Every structure is written in structure tokens, then in C-alpha cells.
Amino acid sequence: MDYKQEIITTIHDFGCDLNFLETRTIQLSEQFRTAILIPALYDELERPALSGIRDHLSQCRFVKTVVVSLYAQTIEQYAKAIEFFSVLPQKTFVIWENGSRVTGILERLRDRGLDLLRFRGKGQAVWLGLGVATLEAEAIALHDADILTYDRSYPLKLLFPLLEKEFGLAFNKAYYARLGNETRNLNGRVARLFVTPLLTALTELFGYRDYLRYLNAFRYPLSGEFALNSDLALTTRIPGNWGLEIGMLAEVYRSVAQKRIAQVDLGIFDHKHQDLGQSSQHGLQKMCRDILHSVLRTLTETEQVAISMDHIHALRVKFRREAQDFTRQYFVDAVFNQLPYDRHQEEVIVEVFEQVILEAGEQYFINPAGAQIPDWTRALAVMPDLREQLQAAAMADAQDVLAMSASEANVSISNDLVAAG
Secondary structure, eight states: OOOOOOSSEEEOOSSOOHHHHHHHHHHHHTTSOEEEEEEEEGGGGGSHHHHHHHHHHTTOTTOOEEEEEEEOSSHHHHHHHHHHHTTOSSEEEEEETTSHHHHHHHHHHHHTTOOOTTOOSHHHHHHHHHHHHHHHOSEEEEOOSOBTTOOTHHHHHHHHHHHOGGGOOSEEEEEEEEBOTTTOOBOOHHIIIIIHHHHHHHHHHHOOOHHHHHHHHOSSTTOSOEEEEHHHHHHOOEESSTTHHHHHHHHHHHHSOGGGEEEEEEEEEOBOOOOOOSSTTSHHHHHHHHHHHHHHHHHHHHHOOOOOHHHHHHHHHHHHHHHHHHHHHHHHHHHHTTOOOOHHHHHHHHHHHHHHHHHHHHHHHHOTTOOEEOOHHHHHHHOTTHHHHHHHHHHHHHHHHHHHHHHHHHHHHHHHHHHHO
8 A cells, every 4th residue: 555655645545435525525615615626728628528527527516616718719619618617606707818808908917018929829828817806715736627537526626625724835736647538548648758867967966955856746746637725826926838837736736735735646637638749849848948947047046056067968867867767667567567668769759858958957047037927916917807817718709709609599590580571
């Protein structure tokens, strides 16, 4: 049995009684409001994963509010999203993050000296969603829109530890086994073949550092599923690049005592997979580049580590040796569990990731600051009612498409009457 603890609290699943957890969480959610935040592209609505997520969420009585940060190209796409989520019994806000109303609000914020329009992608979606969610909830769980194995246990396990105030937790991150839902491949290539050997190599290079020990305590530091309280949501800078997950851990490290941080076992997990990419500007290579940039920056900020190009060259050498050792261990684990494992292909990926280290290191010296969206407290200092404006924009956008649908229905009825006459 695995009951090992780290410097953060590790919440294992020893066969926990989900019915008991759900009953207790429903009770607690009546006192401490809860929300689920889902950043999503419109394309996710046309894939099966999000339909499953929506259907499971509709049965979660402990979730009081659902916030969706949606990137949609047209009002027709946004209208389909409103219809898609209309079956949810919870109070639901679908933020059209690139719509004219939200863009107009951010333009006014820019005119007052805070430009958030330069940030795009998941980081901006999360930032916008947290602003609206903190108006509605004390505990907020975030997860992606492409989870194939989703069920009620995911939001339940993320939220319950924050609601049980006796635990004293402010942040709870998921960990899981990344196995293919159909083929049962060992997935999670960036976590297995980049982050794990990278942290080991960095520890060998720079010695014992509290931040590296902290990152190593997370069993899946790249999981996109976590929960946090509203205070933390308002005071956290959101990374504006593909290093969002590791960058969030850096922000939590700065802001929260370790005894208030936990990780929870979600079991078997599968979602959509990214391509390796043709360069460090695309796919998993870009993710690795942004991750290393975030780690190097935080080491400098919090551990006073002076990083040189010589360190980057040494890191490449140590990384490759560590990664090769891990591929041998993954091979043994895979064969024992009758999982397919292409050891040669894994080492090819390691070689690609090693090259990314050099490119990321060079980029770090050009721009060590990185891309982080200012926290909500700063935005509210500029525009105190910003959250309310965004919430009102989401509601107005939804009303517009509902009115548009009603108008189209009336035209259709009129045409039918004329034809019948």
C-alpha cells in the first residue's frame, strides 16, 4: 500500500467511499459556495469528452456554479455553446472571451493603463473565468474540457478537501495515472520524459533547493486539474503561456504555506494528446520550452540562483543521462503491467526535449521575466467593478443569442402559417 507523504499533503484513494464524500460535500457546499471553471475552445463542443463532462456535472449537487471561458469565432458558435450548456441545473456563465463585450471591457482597462489584451490562450481564459467565479464561490475547481475519463469523482475529490475547513487547505492539485483510455499506453510524455528528469538534473546541478524539493513533491506537476479558494484566485498571477500548470505551482509556492497545499489521487486519467511539434514553437516542444523558462525564472526569484549558459550546457548533459535512466524504469513498469512501450521512440523524444533545453536557455537570457498576467487585485485597483462587468457581459451575450433564437423561431412559425394558408 502506498501511503507516503511529501512536504505537501498527499490525499490517497484507498478505496474511499464516494457516496460519503458526496453527502458531506453537499452539506458543506450549502455554507461554502462552490464553482467549476472550464476553459474551452469551441471545437471541444464537437468532441465527445465535453458532452460527458457536462452530463456528469449536471448530477453534481455539490457544484453550485459553472463558469465556462469560451473562445468562439462567431456568434453562431457562441449560441451553440449556450444551448449546449443550457441543460445544466447549476447557475451557468459562458464567457465569450473574444466577443465584442468582453473585448470592449478589456480595451477600457487598457486605456486606464493595464493591458491584458496582449495575453491570449488558456492563461487569459483562466484569468477571466476566475474573476467571475470568485463572485460566486469560495472554492473553485478548474479542469480542462477534453477529459475522456471524467466522472463525478473528479470535482468531488478536488473540492471536498478545501470545503472541510478542519483541513486548513487553500490549494489542491490532482495527480493520476495517465493511461490511454483504449490502448492503455503510458501517456504524459512531457511529465515523464521532460519534467521528471529535468528536476532531478537541476537538483544535481544546483544542489538542495526548497523550490525544487517542492516541485518534486507533486506526483503530476503538469496536471491541469486543481482547486483553490477565492482569496488565492484573486492574488495569483496567471502564466500567459504553455507553462501555465508549472507556473501556477510557482505562484502557489510564493503565496501559500506548504501545510495548506495538497494533492489528490484521481485514479486513471485520459484526455486529448498534443503532437510533439516540428520545432520549439509548436506542440509539446513549446510546452517544454515554456516549462523550463518558468522553472529557471522561479529559481532565480526565490532561490537566488545565478544561471549562466554554462549551466544550460551542463543541464543538457545531466538531463539526457537522467532521462535515459527513466526510460529503462518505465520499460520495466510497462512490461510488468502488459502495457505497450516503444523504448526507442521514447529515447528519440528525449533527444528532442534535450535540444529544447538549449533553445529555452538561450531564450531565458534574452527575456528572463516571462509572460504572466497581473493578479486580480491589481486589475481591481484599476477598475473596481471589473468582475461585475465581465459577469454582466456574459449574461448579456447569452440573452442576445436567446433572443436571436426566439426571433428565428417566430419567423419560422410565421412562414409555416403563411405556407399553410
